[in-house]
Amino acid sequence: MRLFGYARVSTSQQSLDIQFKALKCAGVKVSRIFSDKGSGSNTNRKGLELLRLKVEDGDVVLVKKLDRLGRDTADMIHLIKEFEEQGVAVKFLDDGISTEGEMGKMVVTILSAVAQAERHRILERTNEGRQEAKLKGIRFGRKRTVDRNKVLSMYSQGVGATAIANQLKIARSTVYKIIDDMKKDFST
Known part of the structure; x- marks a missing residue:
């Protein structure tokens, strides 16, 4: 053995x-x-x-x-x-x-x-706590490191997404996401 x-x-x-x-x-x-x-x-x-x-x-x-x-x-x-x-x-x-x-x-x-x-009970309690926290305005995930206002300001001045991405050293997809989020906020 x-x-x-x-x-x-x-x-x-x-x-x-x-x-x-x-x-x-x-x-x-x-x-x-x-x-x-x-x-x-x-x-x-x-x-x-x-x-x-x-x-x-x-x-x-x-x-x-x-x-x-x-x-x-x-x-x-x-x-x-x-x-x-x-x-x-x-x-x-x-x-x-x-x-x-x-x-x-x-x-x-x-x-x-x-x-x-x-x-399963632990998962249920965790999810309930998470939903309750969201209702209280608590945000989950990592803190934003990109200055969204700067991206939107540059965009409103006519600077293109590629130029914004290069200047702020962020991904172009991040620039597009911020712009899309802004458009969604204005449409609601």
Whole structure:
């Protein structure tokens, strides 16, 4: 029986260190830890793909938490079944559960469904908060760095879009967007 590890974070700004440390403490060799930095919403991840190729009958895959393997219940069940067909067990360190045995598979299925429902609730609350903020006039996204008034002033003086773009060192498409936005504002 060989131990393998899988770690994943959602964004490239997050660190895998805590998961790596937990996997190493559980006895996984560093060379057998596979990782990804990206969403768990699909199973087409480079580290996961490599792990799937390396494991063999009798191996065990350790994952720190249930949601690190995947986000979606269907994907989790599919992955677990895929590992099971290869004779590979999956153990979740923090959750204290394993896919070994029928009870373990059932618990994993239930927990992944609960985790998915919680993610949906979080998304709903986030979207509600965002809509409420928009109604209060809060704007999202990065701050504008282009002086829109300068673009419009130059345009009204007859300066062409290409000349404006060159002078202000911005894309011509940005100039056109600002002009189009102004025209829309006047037409409403």
